[in-house]
Amino acid sequence: MLMILPVLFAAVDGRYENVNVKLDWWENAVFYLIYPRSFMDSDGDGIGDINGITSRLDYLKDLGVDAAWLSPIYRSPNQDFGFDVSDFYSIQPDYGTMEDFEQLLKKANEINMKIVLELVPNHTSNESEWFIKSSNKDEYYHDWFVWENGHLDAQGRRRPPNNWISVFRKSAWQYSPIRDQYYLNQFGVTQPDLNFRNPVVEEEIKNILKYWLEKGVAGFSMNSVNYIFEVDKDLYGGIYPDEPATGKPGLGPDDYDYLDHIYTKDHEENYDLISQFREVFDALTLRDNLTRVLITEAYTSIKNAVRYYGDGMRSDAHIPFNFALIEDLNKESDARDIKYAVDKWLTYKPLRQPANWGIGSLDKSRVASRFRPKLVDAFNMLVLLLPGIAITYMGEEIGMTNGFVTWTKTMDPLACNTDDPVNFVKVSRDPYRTPFQWSNGKNAGFSNAEKTWLPLADGYQHINVEKQRSAVRSHYQVYRSLTNLRSRPAFRLGGYQSLALTKNVFAFKRWYNDDAYVVVMNVGKSYQVVNLTAFDLIFGQLEVEVSSVHSSRTFSDDIHATFLDLAADEALVLRMQV
Template sequence: MKKTWWKESVVYQIYPRSFMDSNGDGIGDLPGILSKLDYLKDLGIDVIWLCPIYQSPNDDNGYDISDYYEIMSEFGAMEDFDRLLHEVHARGMKLIMDLVVNHTSDEHAWFIESRSSKDHPKRDYYIWRPAAKDGGVPNNWESFFSGSTWQYDEATGEYYLHLFSKKQPDLNWENPEVVADVHKMMKWWLDKGIDGFRVDAINHIGKADGFPDDPHPEDKSHNTGYRLFANLPKVHEQLQKLNREVFSRYDIMTVGETSGIGPREALLYVDENRDEMNMVFQFEHMSIDSGDGGKWDVQPWSLPDLKQIMSKWQTELYGKGWNALYFNNHDQPRAVSRFGDDQTYWAESAKLLATFLHTLCGTPYVYQGEEIGMTNVAFDSIDSYQDLESLNFYKEKVSEGADLAQVLKRIHDKGRDNARTPMQWNDGPQAGFTTGEPWIQLNTNYMDINVEQQLLDPDSIFNYYKKLIQLRKQYEVFVYGDYQLILEDHPEIYAYVRTFENETLLVILNFFGRTPTFQLPDCLHIEAPELLISNYAVAADREIQEITLQPYEARVYRLPTNPSSANEGES
């Protein structure tokens, strides 16, 4: 397996609007991020990932870019970015940018020109189609943000395609001029000195020829049309060209957002012999609590299902491609509320999830606030929500006459604003995030959950993350070890062995609030294990043949050289 810096790194994702406000306007900004770099360095972070900071009208919080070469004025100026990049590098960290090239804002100069006339040279920068024979939309594809993917434009009497918001028209990657302009822009940022890109919705840049109807609109496992605008072969043709002409010329980290794939499809993106991307974000584990009705159809999840999904990704990519490890990001609910217990066992379950994430093979991503156990928020009224996806969902359900209390409950559980409430720095006014009125309401639990308190507590979630990150830097087995699942069918305990060269780890995780007994499998013969980390006080020399685990208990042992191997699935 090739060793490289981006495999050995821990990444910290910043949602700039909500991280730290320096000027009191209620919106996080680049000088605010700069003021917290020492905090991130202390945590042990290697790479900072910034969500979009480009000029944008903010229809989708910066994921609708109107100028790739300018900084959103709310965040600062290009001088602020240059200073931030310099200071990140001065601390031995790296910085990657979030980039959206599946679509732009409808306020981008390209689109303004494209919609101005059917004959304009930039008309073909976007995807335009006449009405269907019946006078309606060109096909039955559904947007990720509800409704049709097609928006009628009166100026030229045609429809343009938007997989997301109607203010996010899709670029036409079939046009060589679009590709050349995107490549040029990416080189501009890389020449400025950034260390790579997280590329948003990259698996959608290729669409089916002819834009046919989806023949199975009744299948709600995906949006209608999804199979016709996701993970098509032409996506890989474009990524190989992008790698050949741009990525390969720099020592950078690249990660793509790719929904709807399994490990086999992922290897088309990340196989080290295919020269496309370093890693991708997969979503299979993020759908584990979704029913047939999709993300808003919240259902109980099971640990055997999680084991099956994560084990598949760990084993099928090992030695071929690389995993991106995450439970939280700007689009997902807070993990401690979703997969843990954010009430009775808040700290224990937050530490358990951290242990799980940082003891798998792949690059761990920490989302802002995760390291202090920030939780979901439940606003009383839809008027307090800002997220376009949630607002569209609510509007759609209102029109259907749904029980609005139930609709709001689904948004409480799965809405993206859960991840976007301001970072909780202290228990002072506005949690230390701003001296003004924040752009979105705070989670009221900032009095009890905040950075300042956790820095002072040696047993805090923050200090637990810090120790995990240190261990990952100390022992290569955390990064490069293979993965062997044990106790495959246990409904409450997730346990596995990691082995690399002469190092072996045993990871034991009790994912629930009960007290099951861990039995060491007969195939593992262990003497004198070394306890590296645990989220409960444990005697270091304690026998591990049989352990009654505490609620949400996590332990990681370093085993003597060359213990007998476990076979995956052995119980």
């Protein structure tokens, strides 16, 4: 819904003149990504649940969150913990009931917070009714999945149709003795790919979207959208062709990157399908003038990713997830790399579409572990103060670190499929999904169970919400200060300019009229001195609005623009004095 935001009066030195600008609710929102299994356990079984989320919505509201984004909560055998769905119309019993979910929506509505769900349209569980009936050649479900005949090799052994490899390693084809055919599974063997060349499948997914949107869900994130369509085999004589080898060293024929996936991802039909899904969202928006937001997630090239915005003539996603800060940066990255990653998305995205920023996800190492704990505040400044939408993965606001999960306790099918009790840690996603750290009490306040579904990360006694909320300076307090700043016109509506002031110091300017701010972060391990007058119209005195936890500066400290000395890992938000 397009709405005129309240008039902002002179809140800071008389410089906030009337600012009436039409923005939709999502265009400058803070989305908070929750992995429900690990957020909050309300019933003592060691597994997070919906009632646990409901009980913590006030925490999110106080944090400055506009929308809670939940990873899949549908009924599932949990071979891939919710990403293998057996029934898209019901709630996984581990997480509660439909009534629990409706209470979550009610509570969220009361505090003016949105709930967004996640859906993976590419596949279901092999225990879904759809797949079971398709396996048994039910007339209606016969071709709801991608089925193919195999072949016999020279020794008379049954072989898959071609050399395609699963993202989770090994062949992407699994033999079904019931049907005497192979089914495609681009992820786990328990996750058969749906056949979207069957129009009935497309309509069924639309019905699922309508079902939840009508319940009051404010939107969907659609995961792995670039895998939905494979190449049309009719273009190749009715046979799916082999994919070529990449030639990358150190890889074997079971490794996903061994092949160049030209036939199994990033096809034109994926964009057409997302456009069809968008029509479902827009139809409801036209009915009641409340936008339901469509988010797409695709690990792909920048050119492919931004195409999910649409082509100008056609609308696709409201928010194609921007993985640049997650995928392009690591421990070795410096200020130039950060500027390059930020500028790349701003350059490639359509001019009038909002950008979005995230630095963590349930599939990637946490910020405190991927970089350094002292850089948590710096990266939260990036996510929350760059122009556009902010997306925070749960725990990044308090600087949670990766957990350690032994081979015997590993749950992630991606890791288990390595069959390697030594090197599984290189691919396991379990360390980023450990229980949320609410306090220094039993199980970090996550659960009163004797055993949690994944072990807790070390250090929760010091890194937890309770301790950080009561502290004068903490990552949590910095995060709250940053979300408060987002309401100011300079960050909500203002201009943007960025510079790598040195190899280790990245800075950007946000301004609206004469209200100007500079966000500066030293990502190096040594002391740096910079001159902020390199920015247009930055001169004289600035004062500190927000400082990172380990900074020696505090709110309202004066800084001279021509000489700013920064300690290692120090990050500041500075306001120009006029």
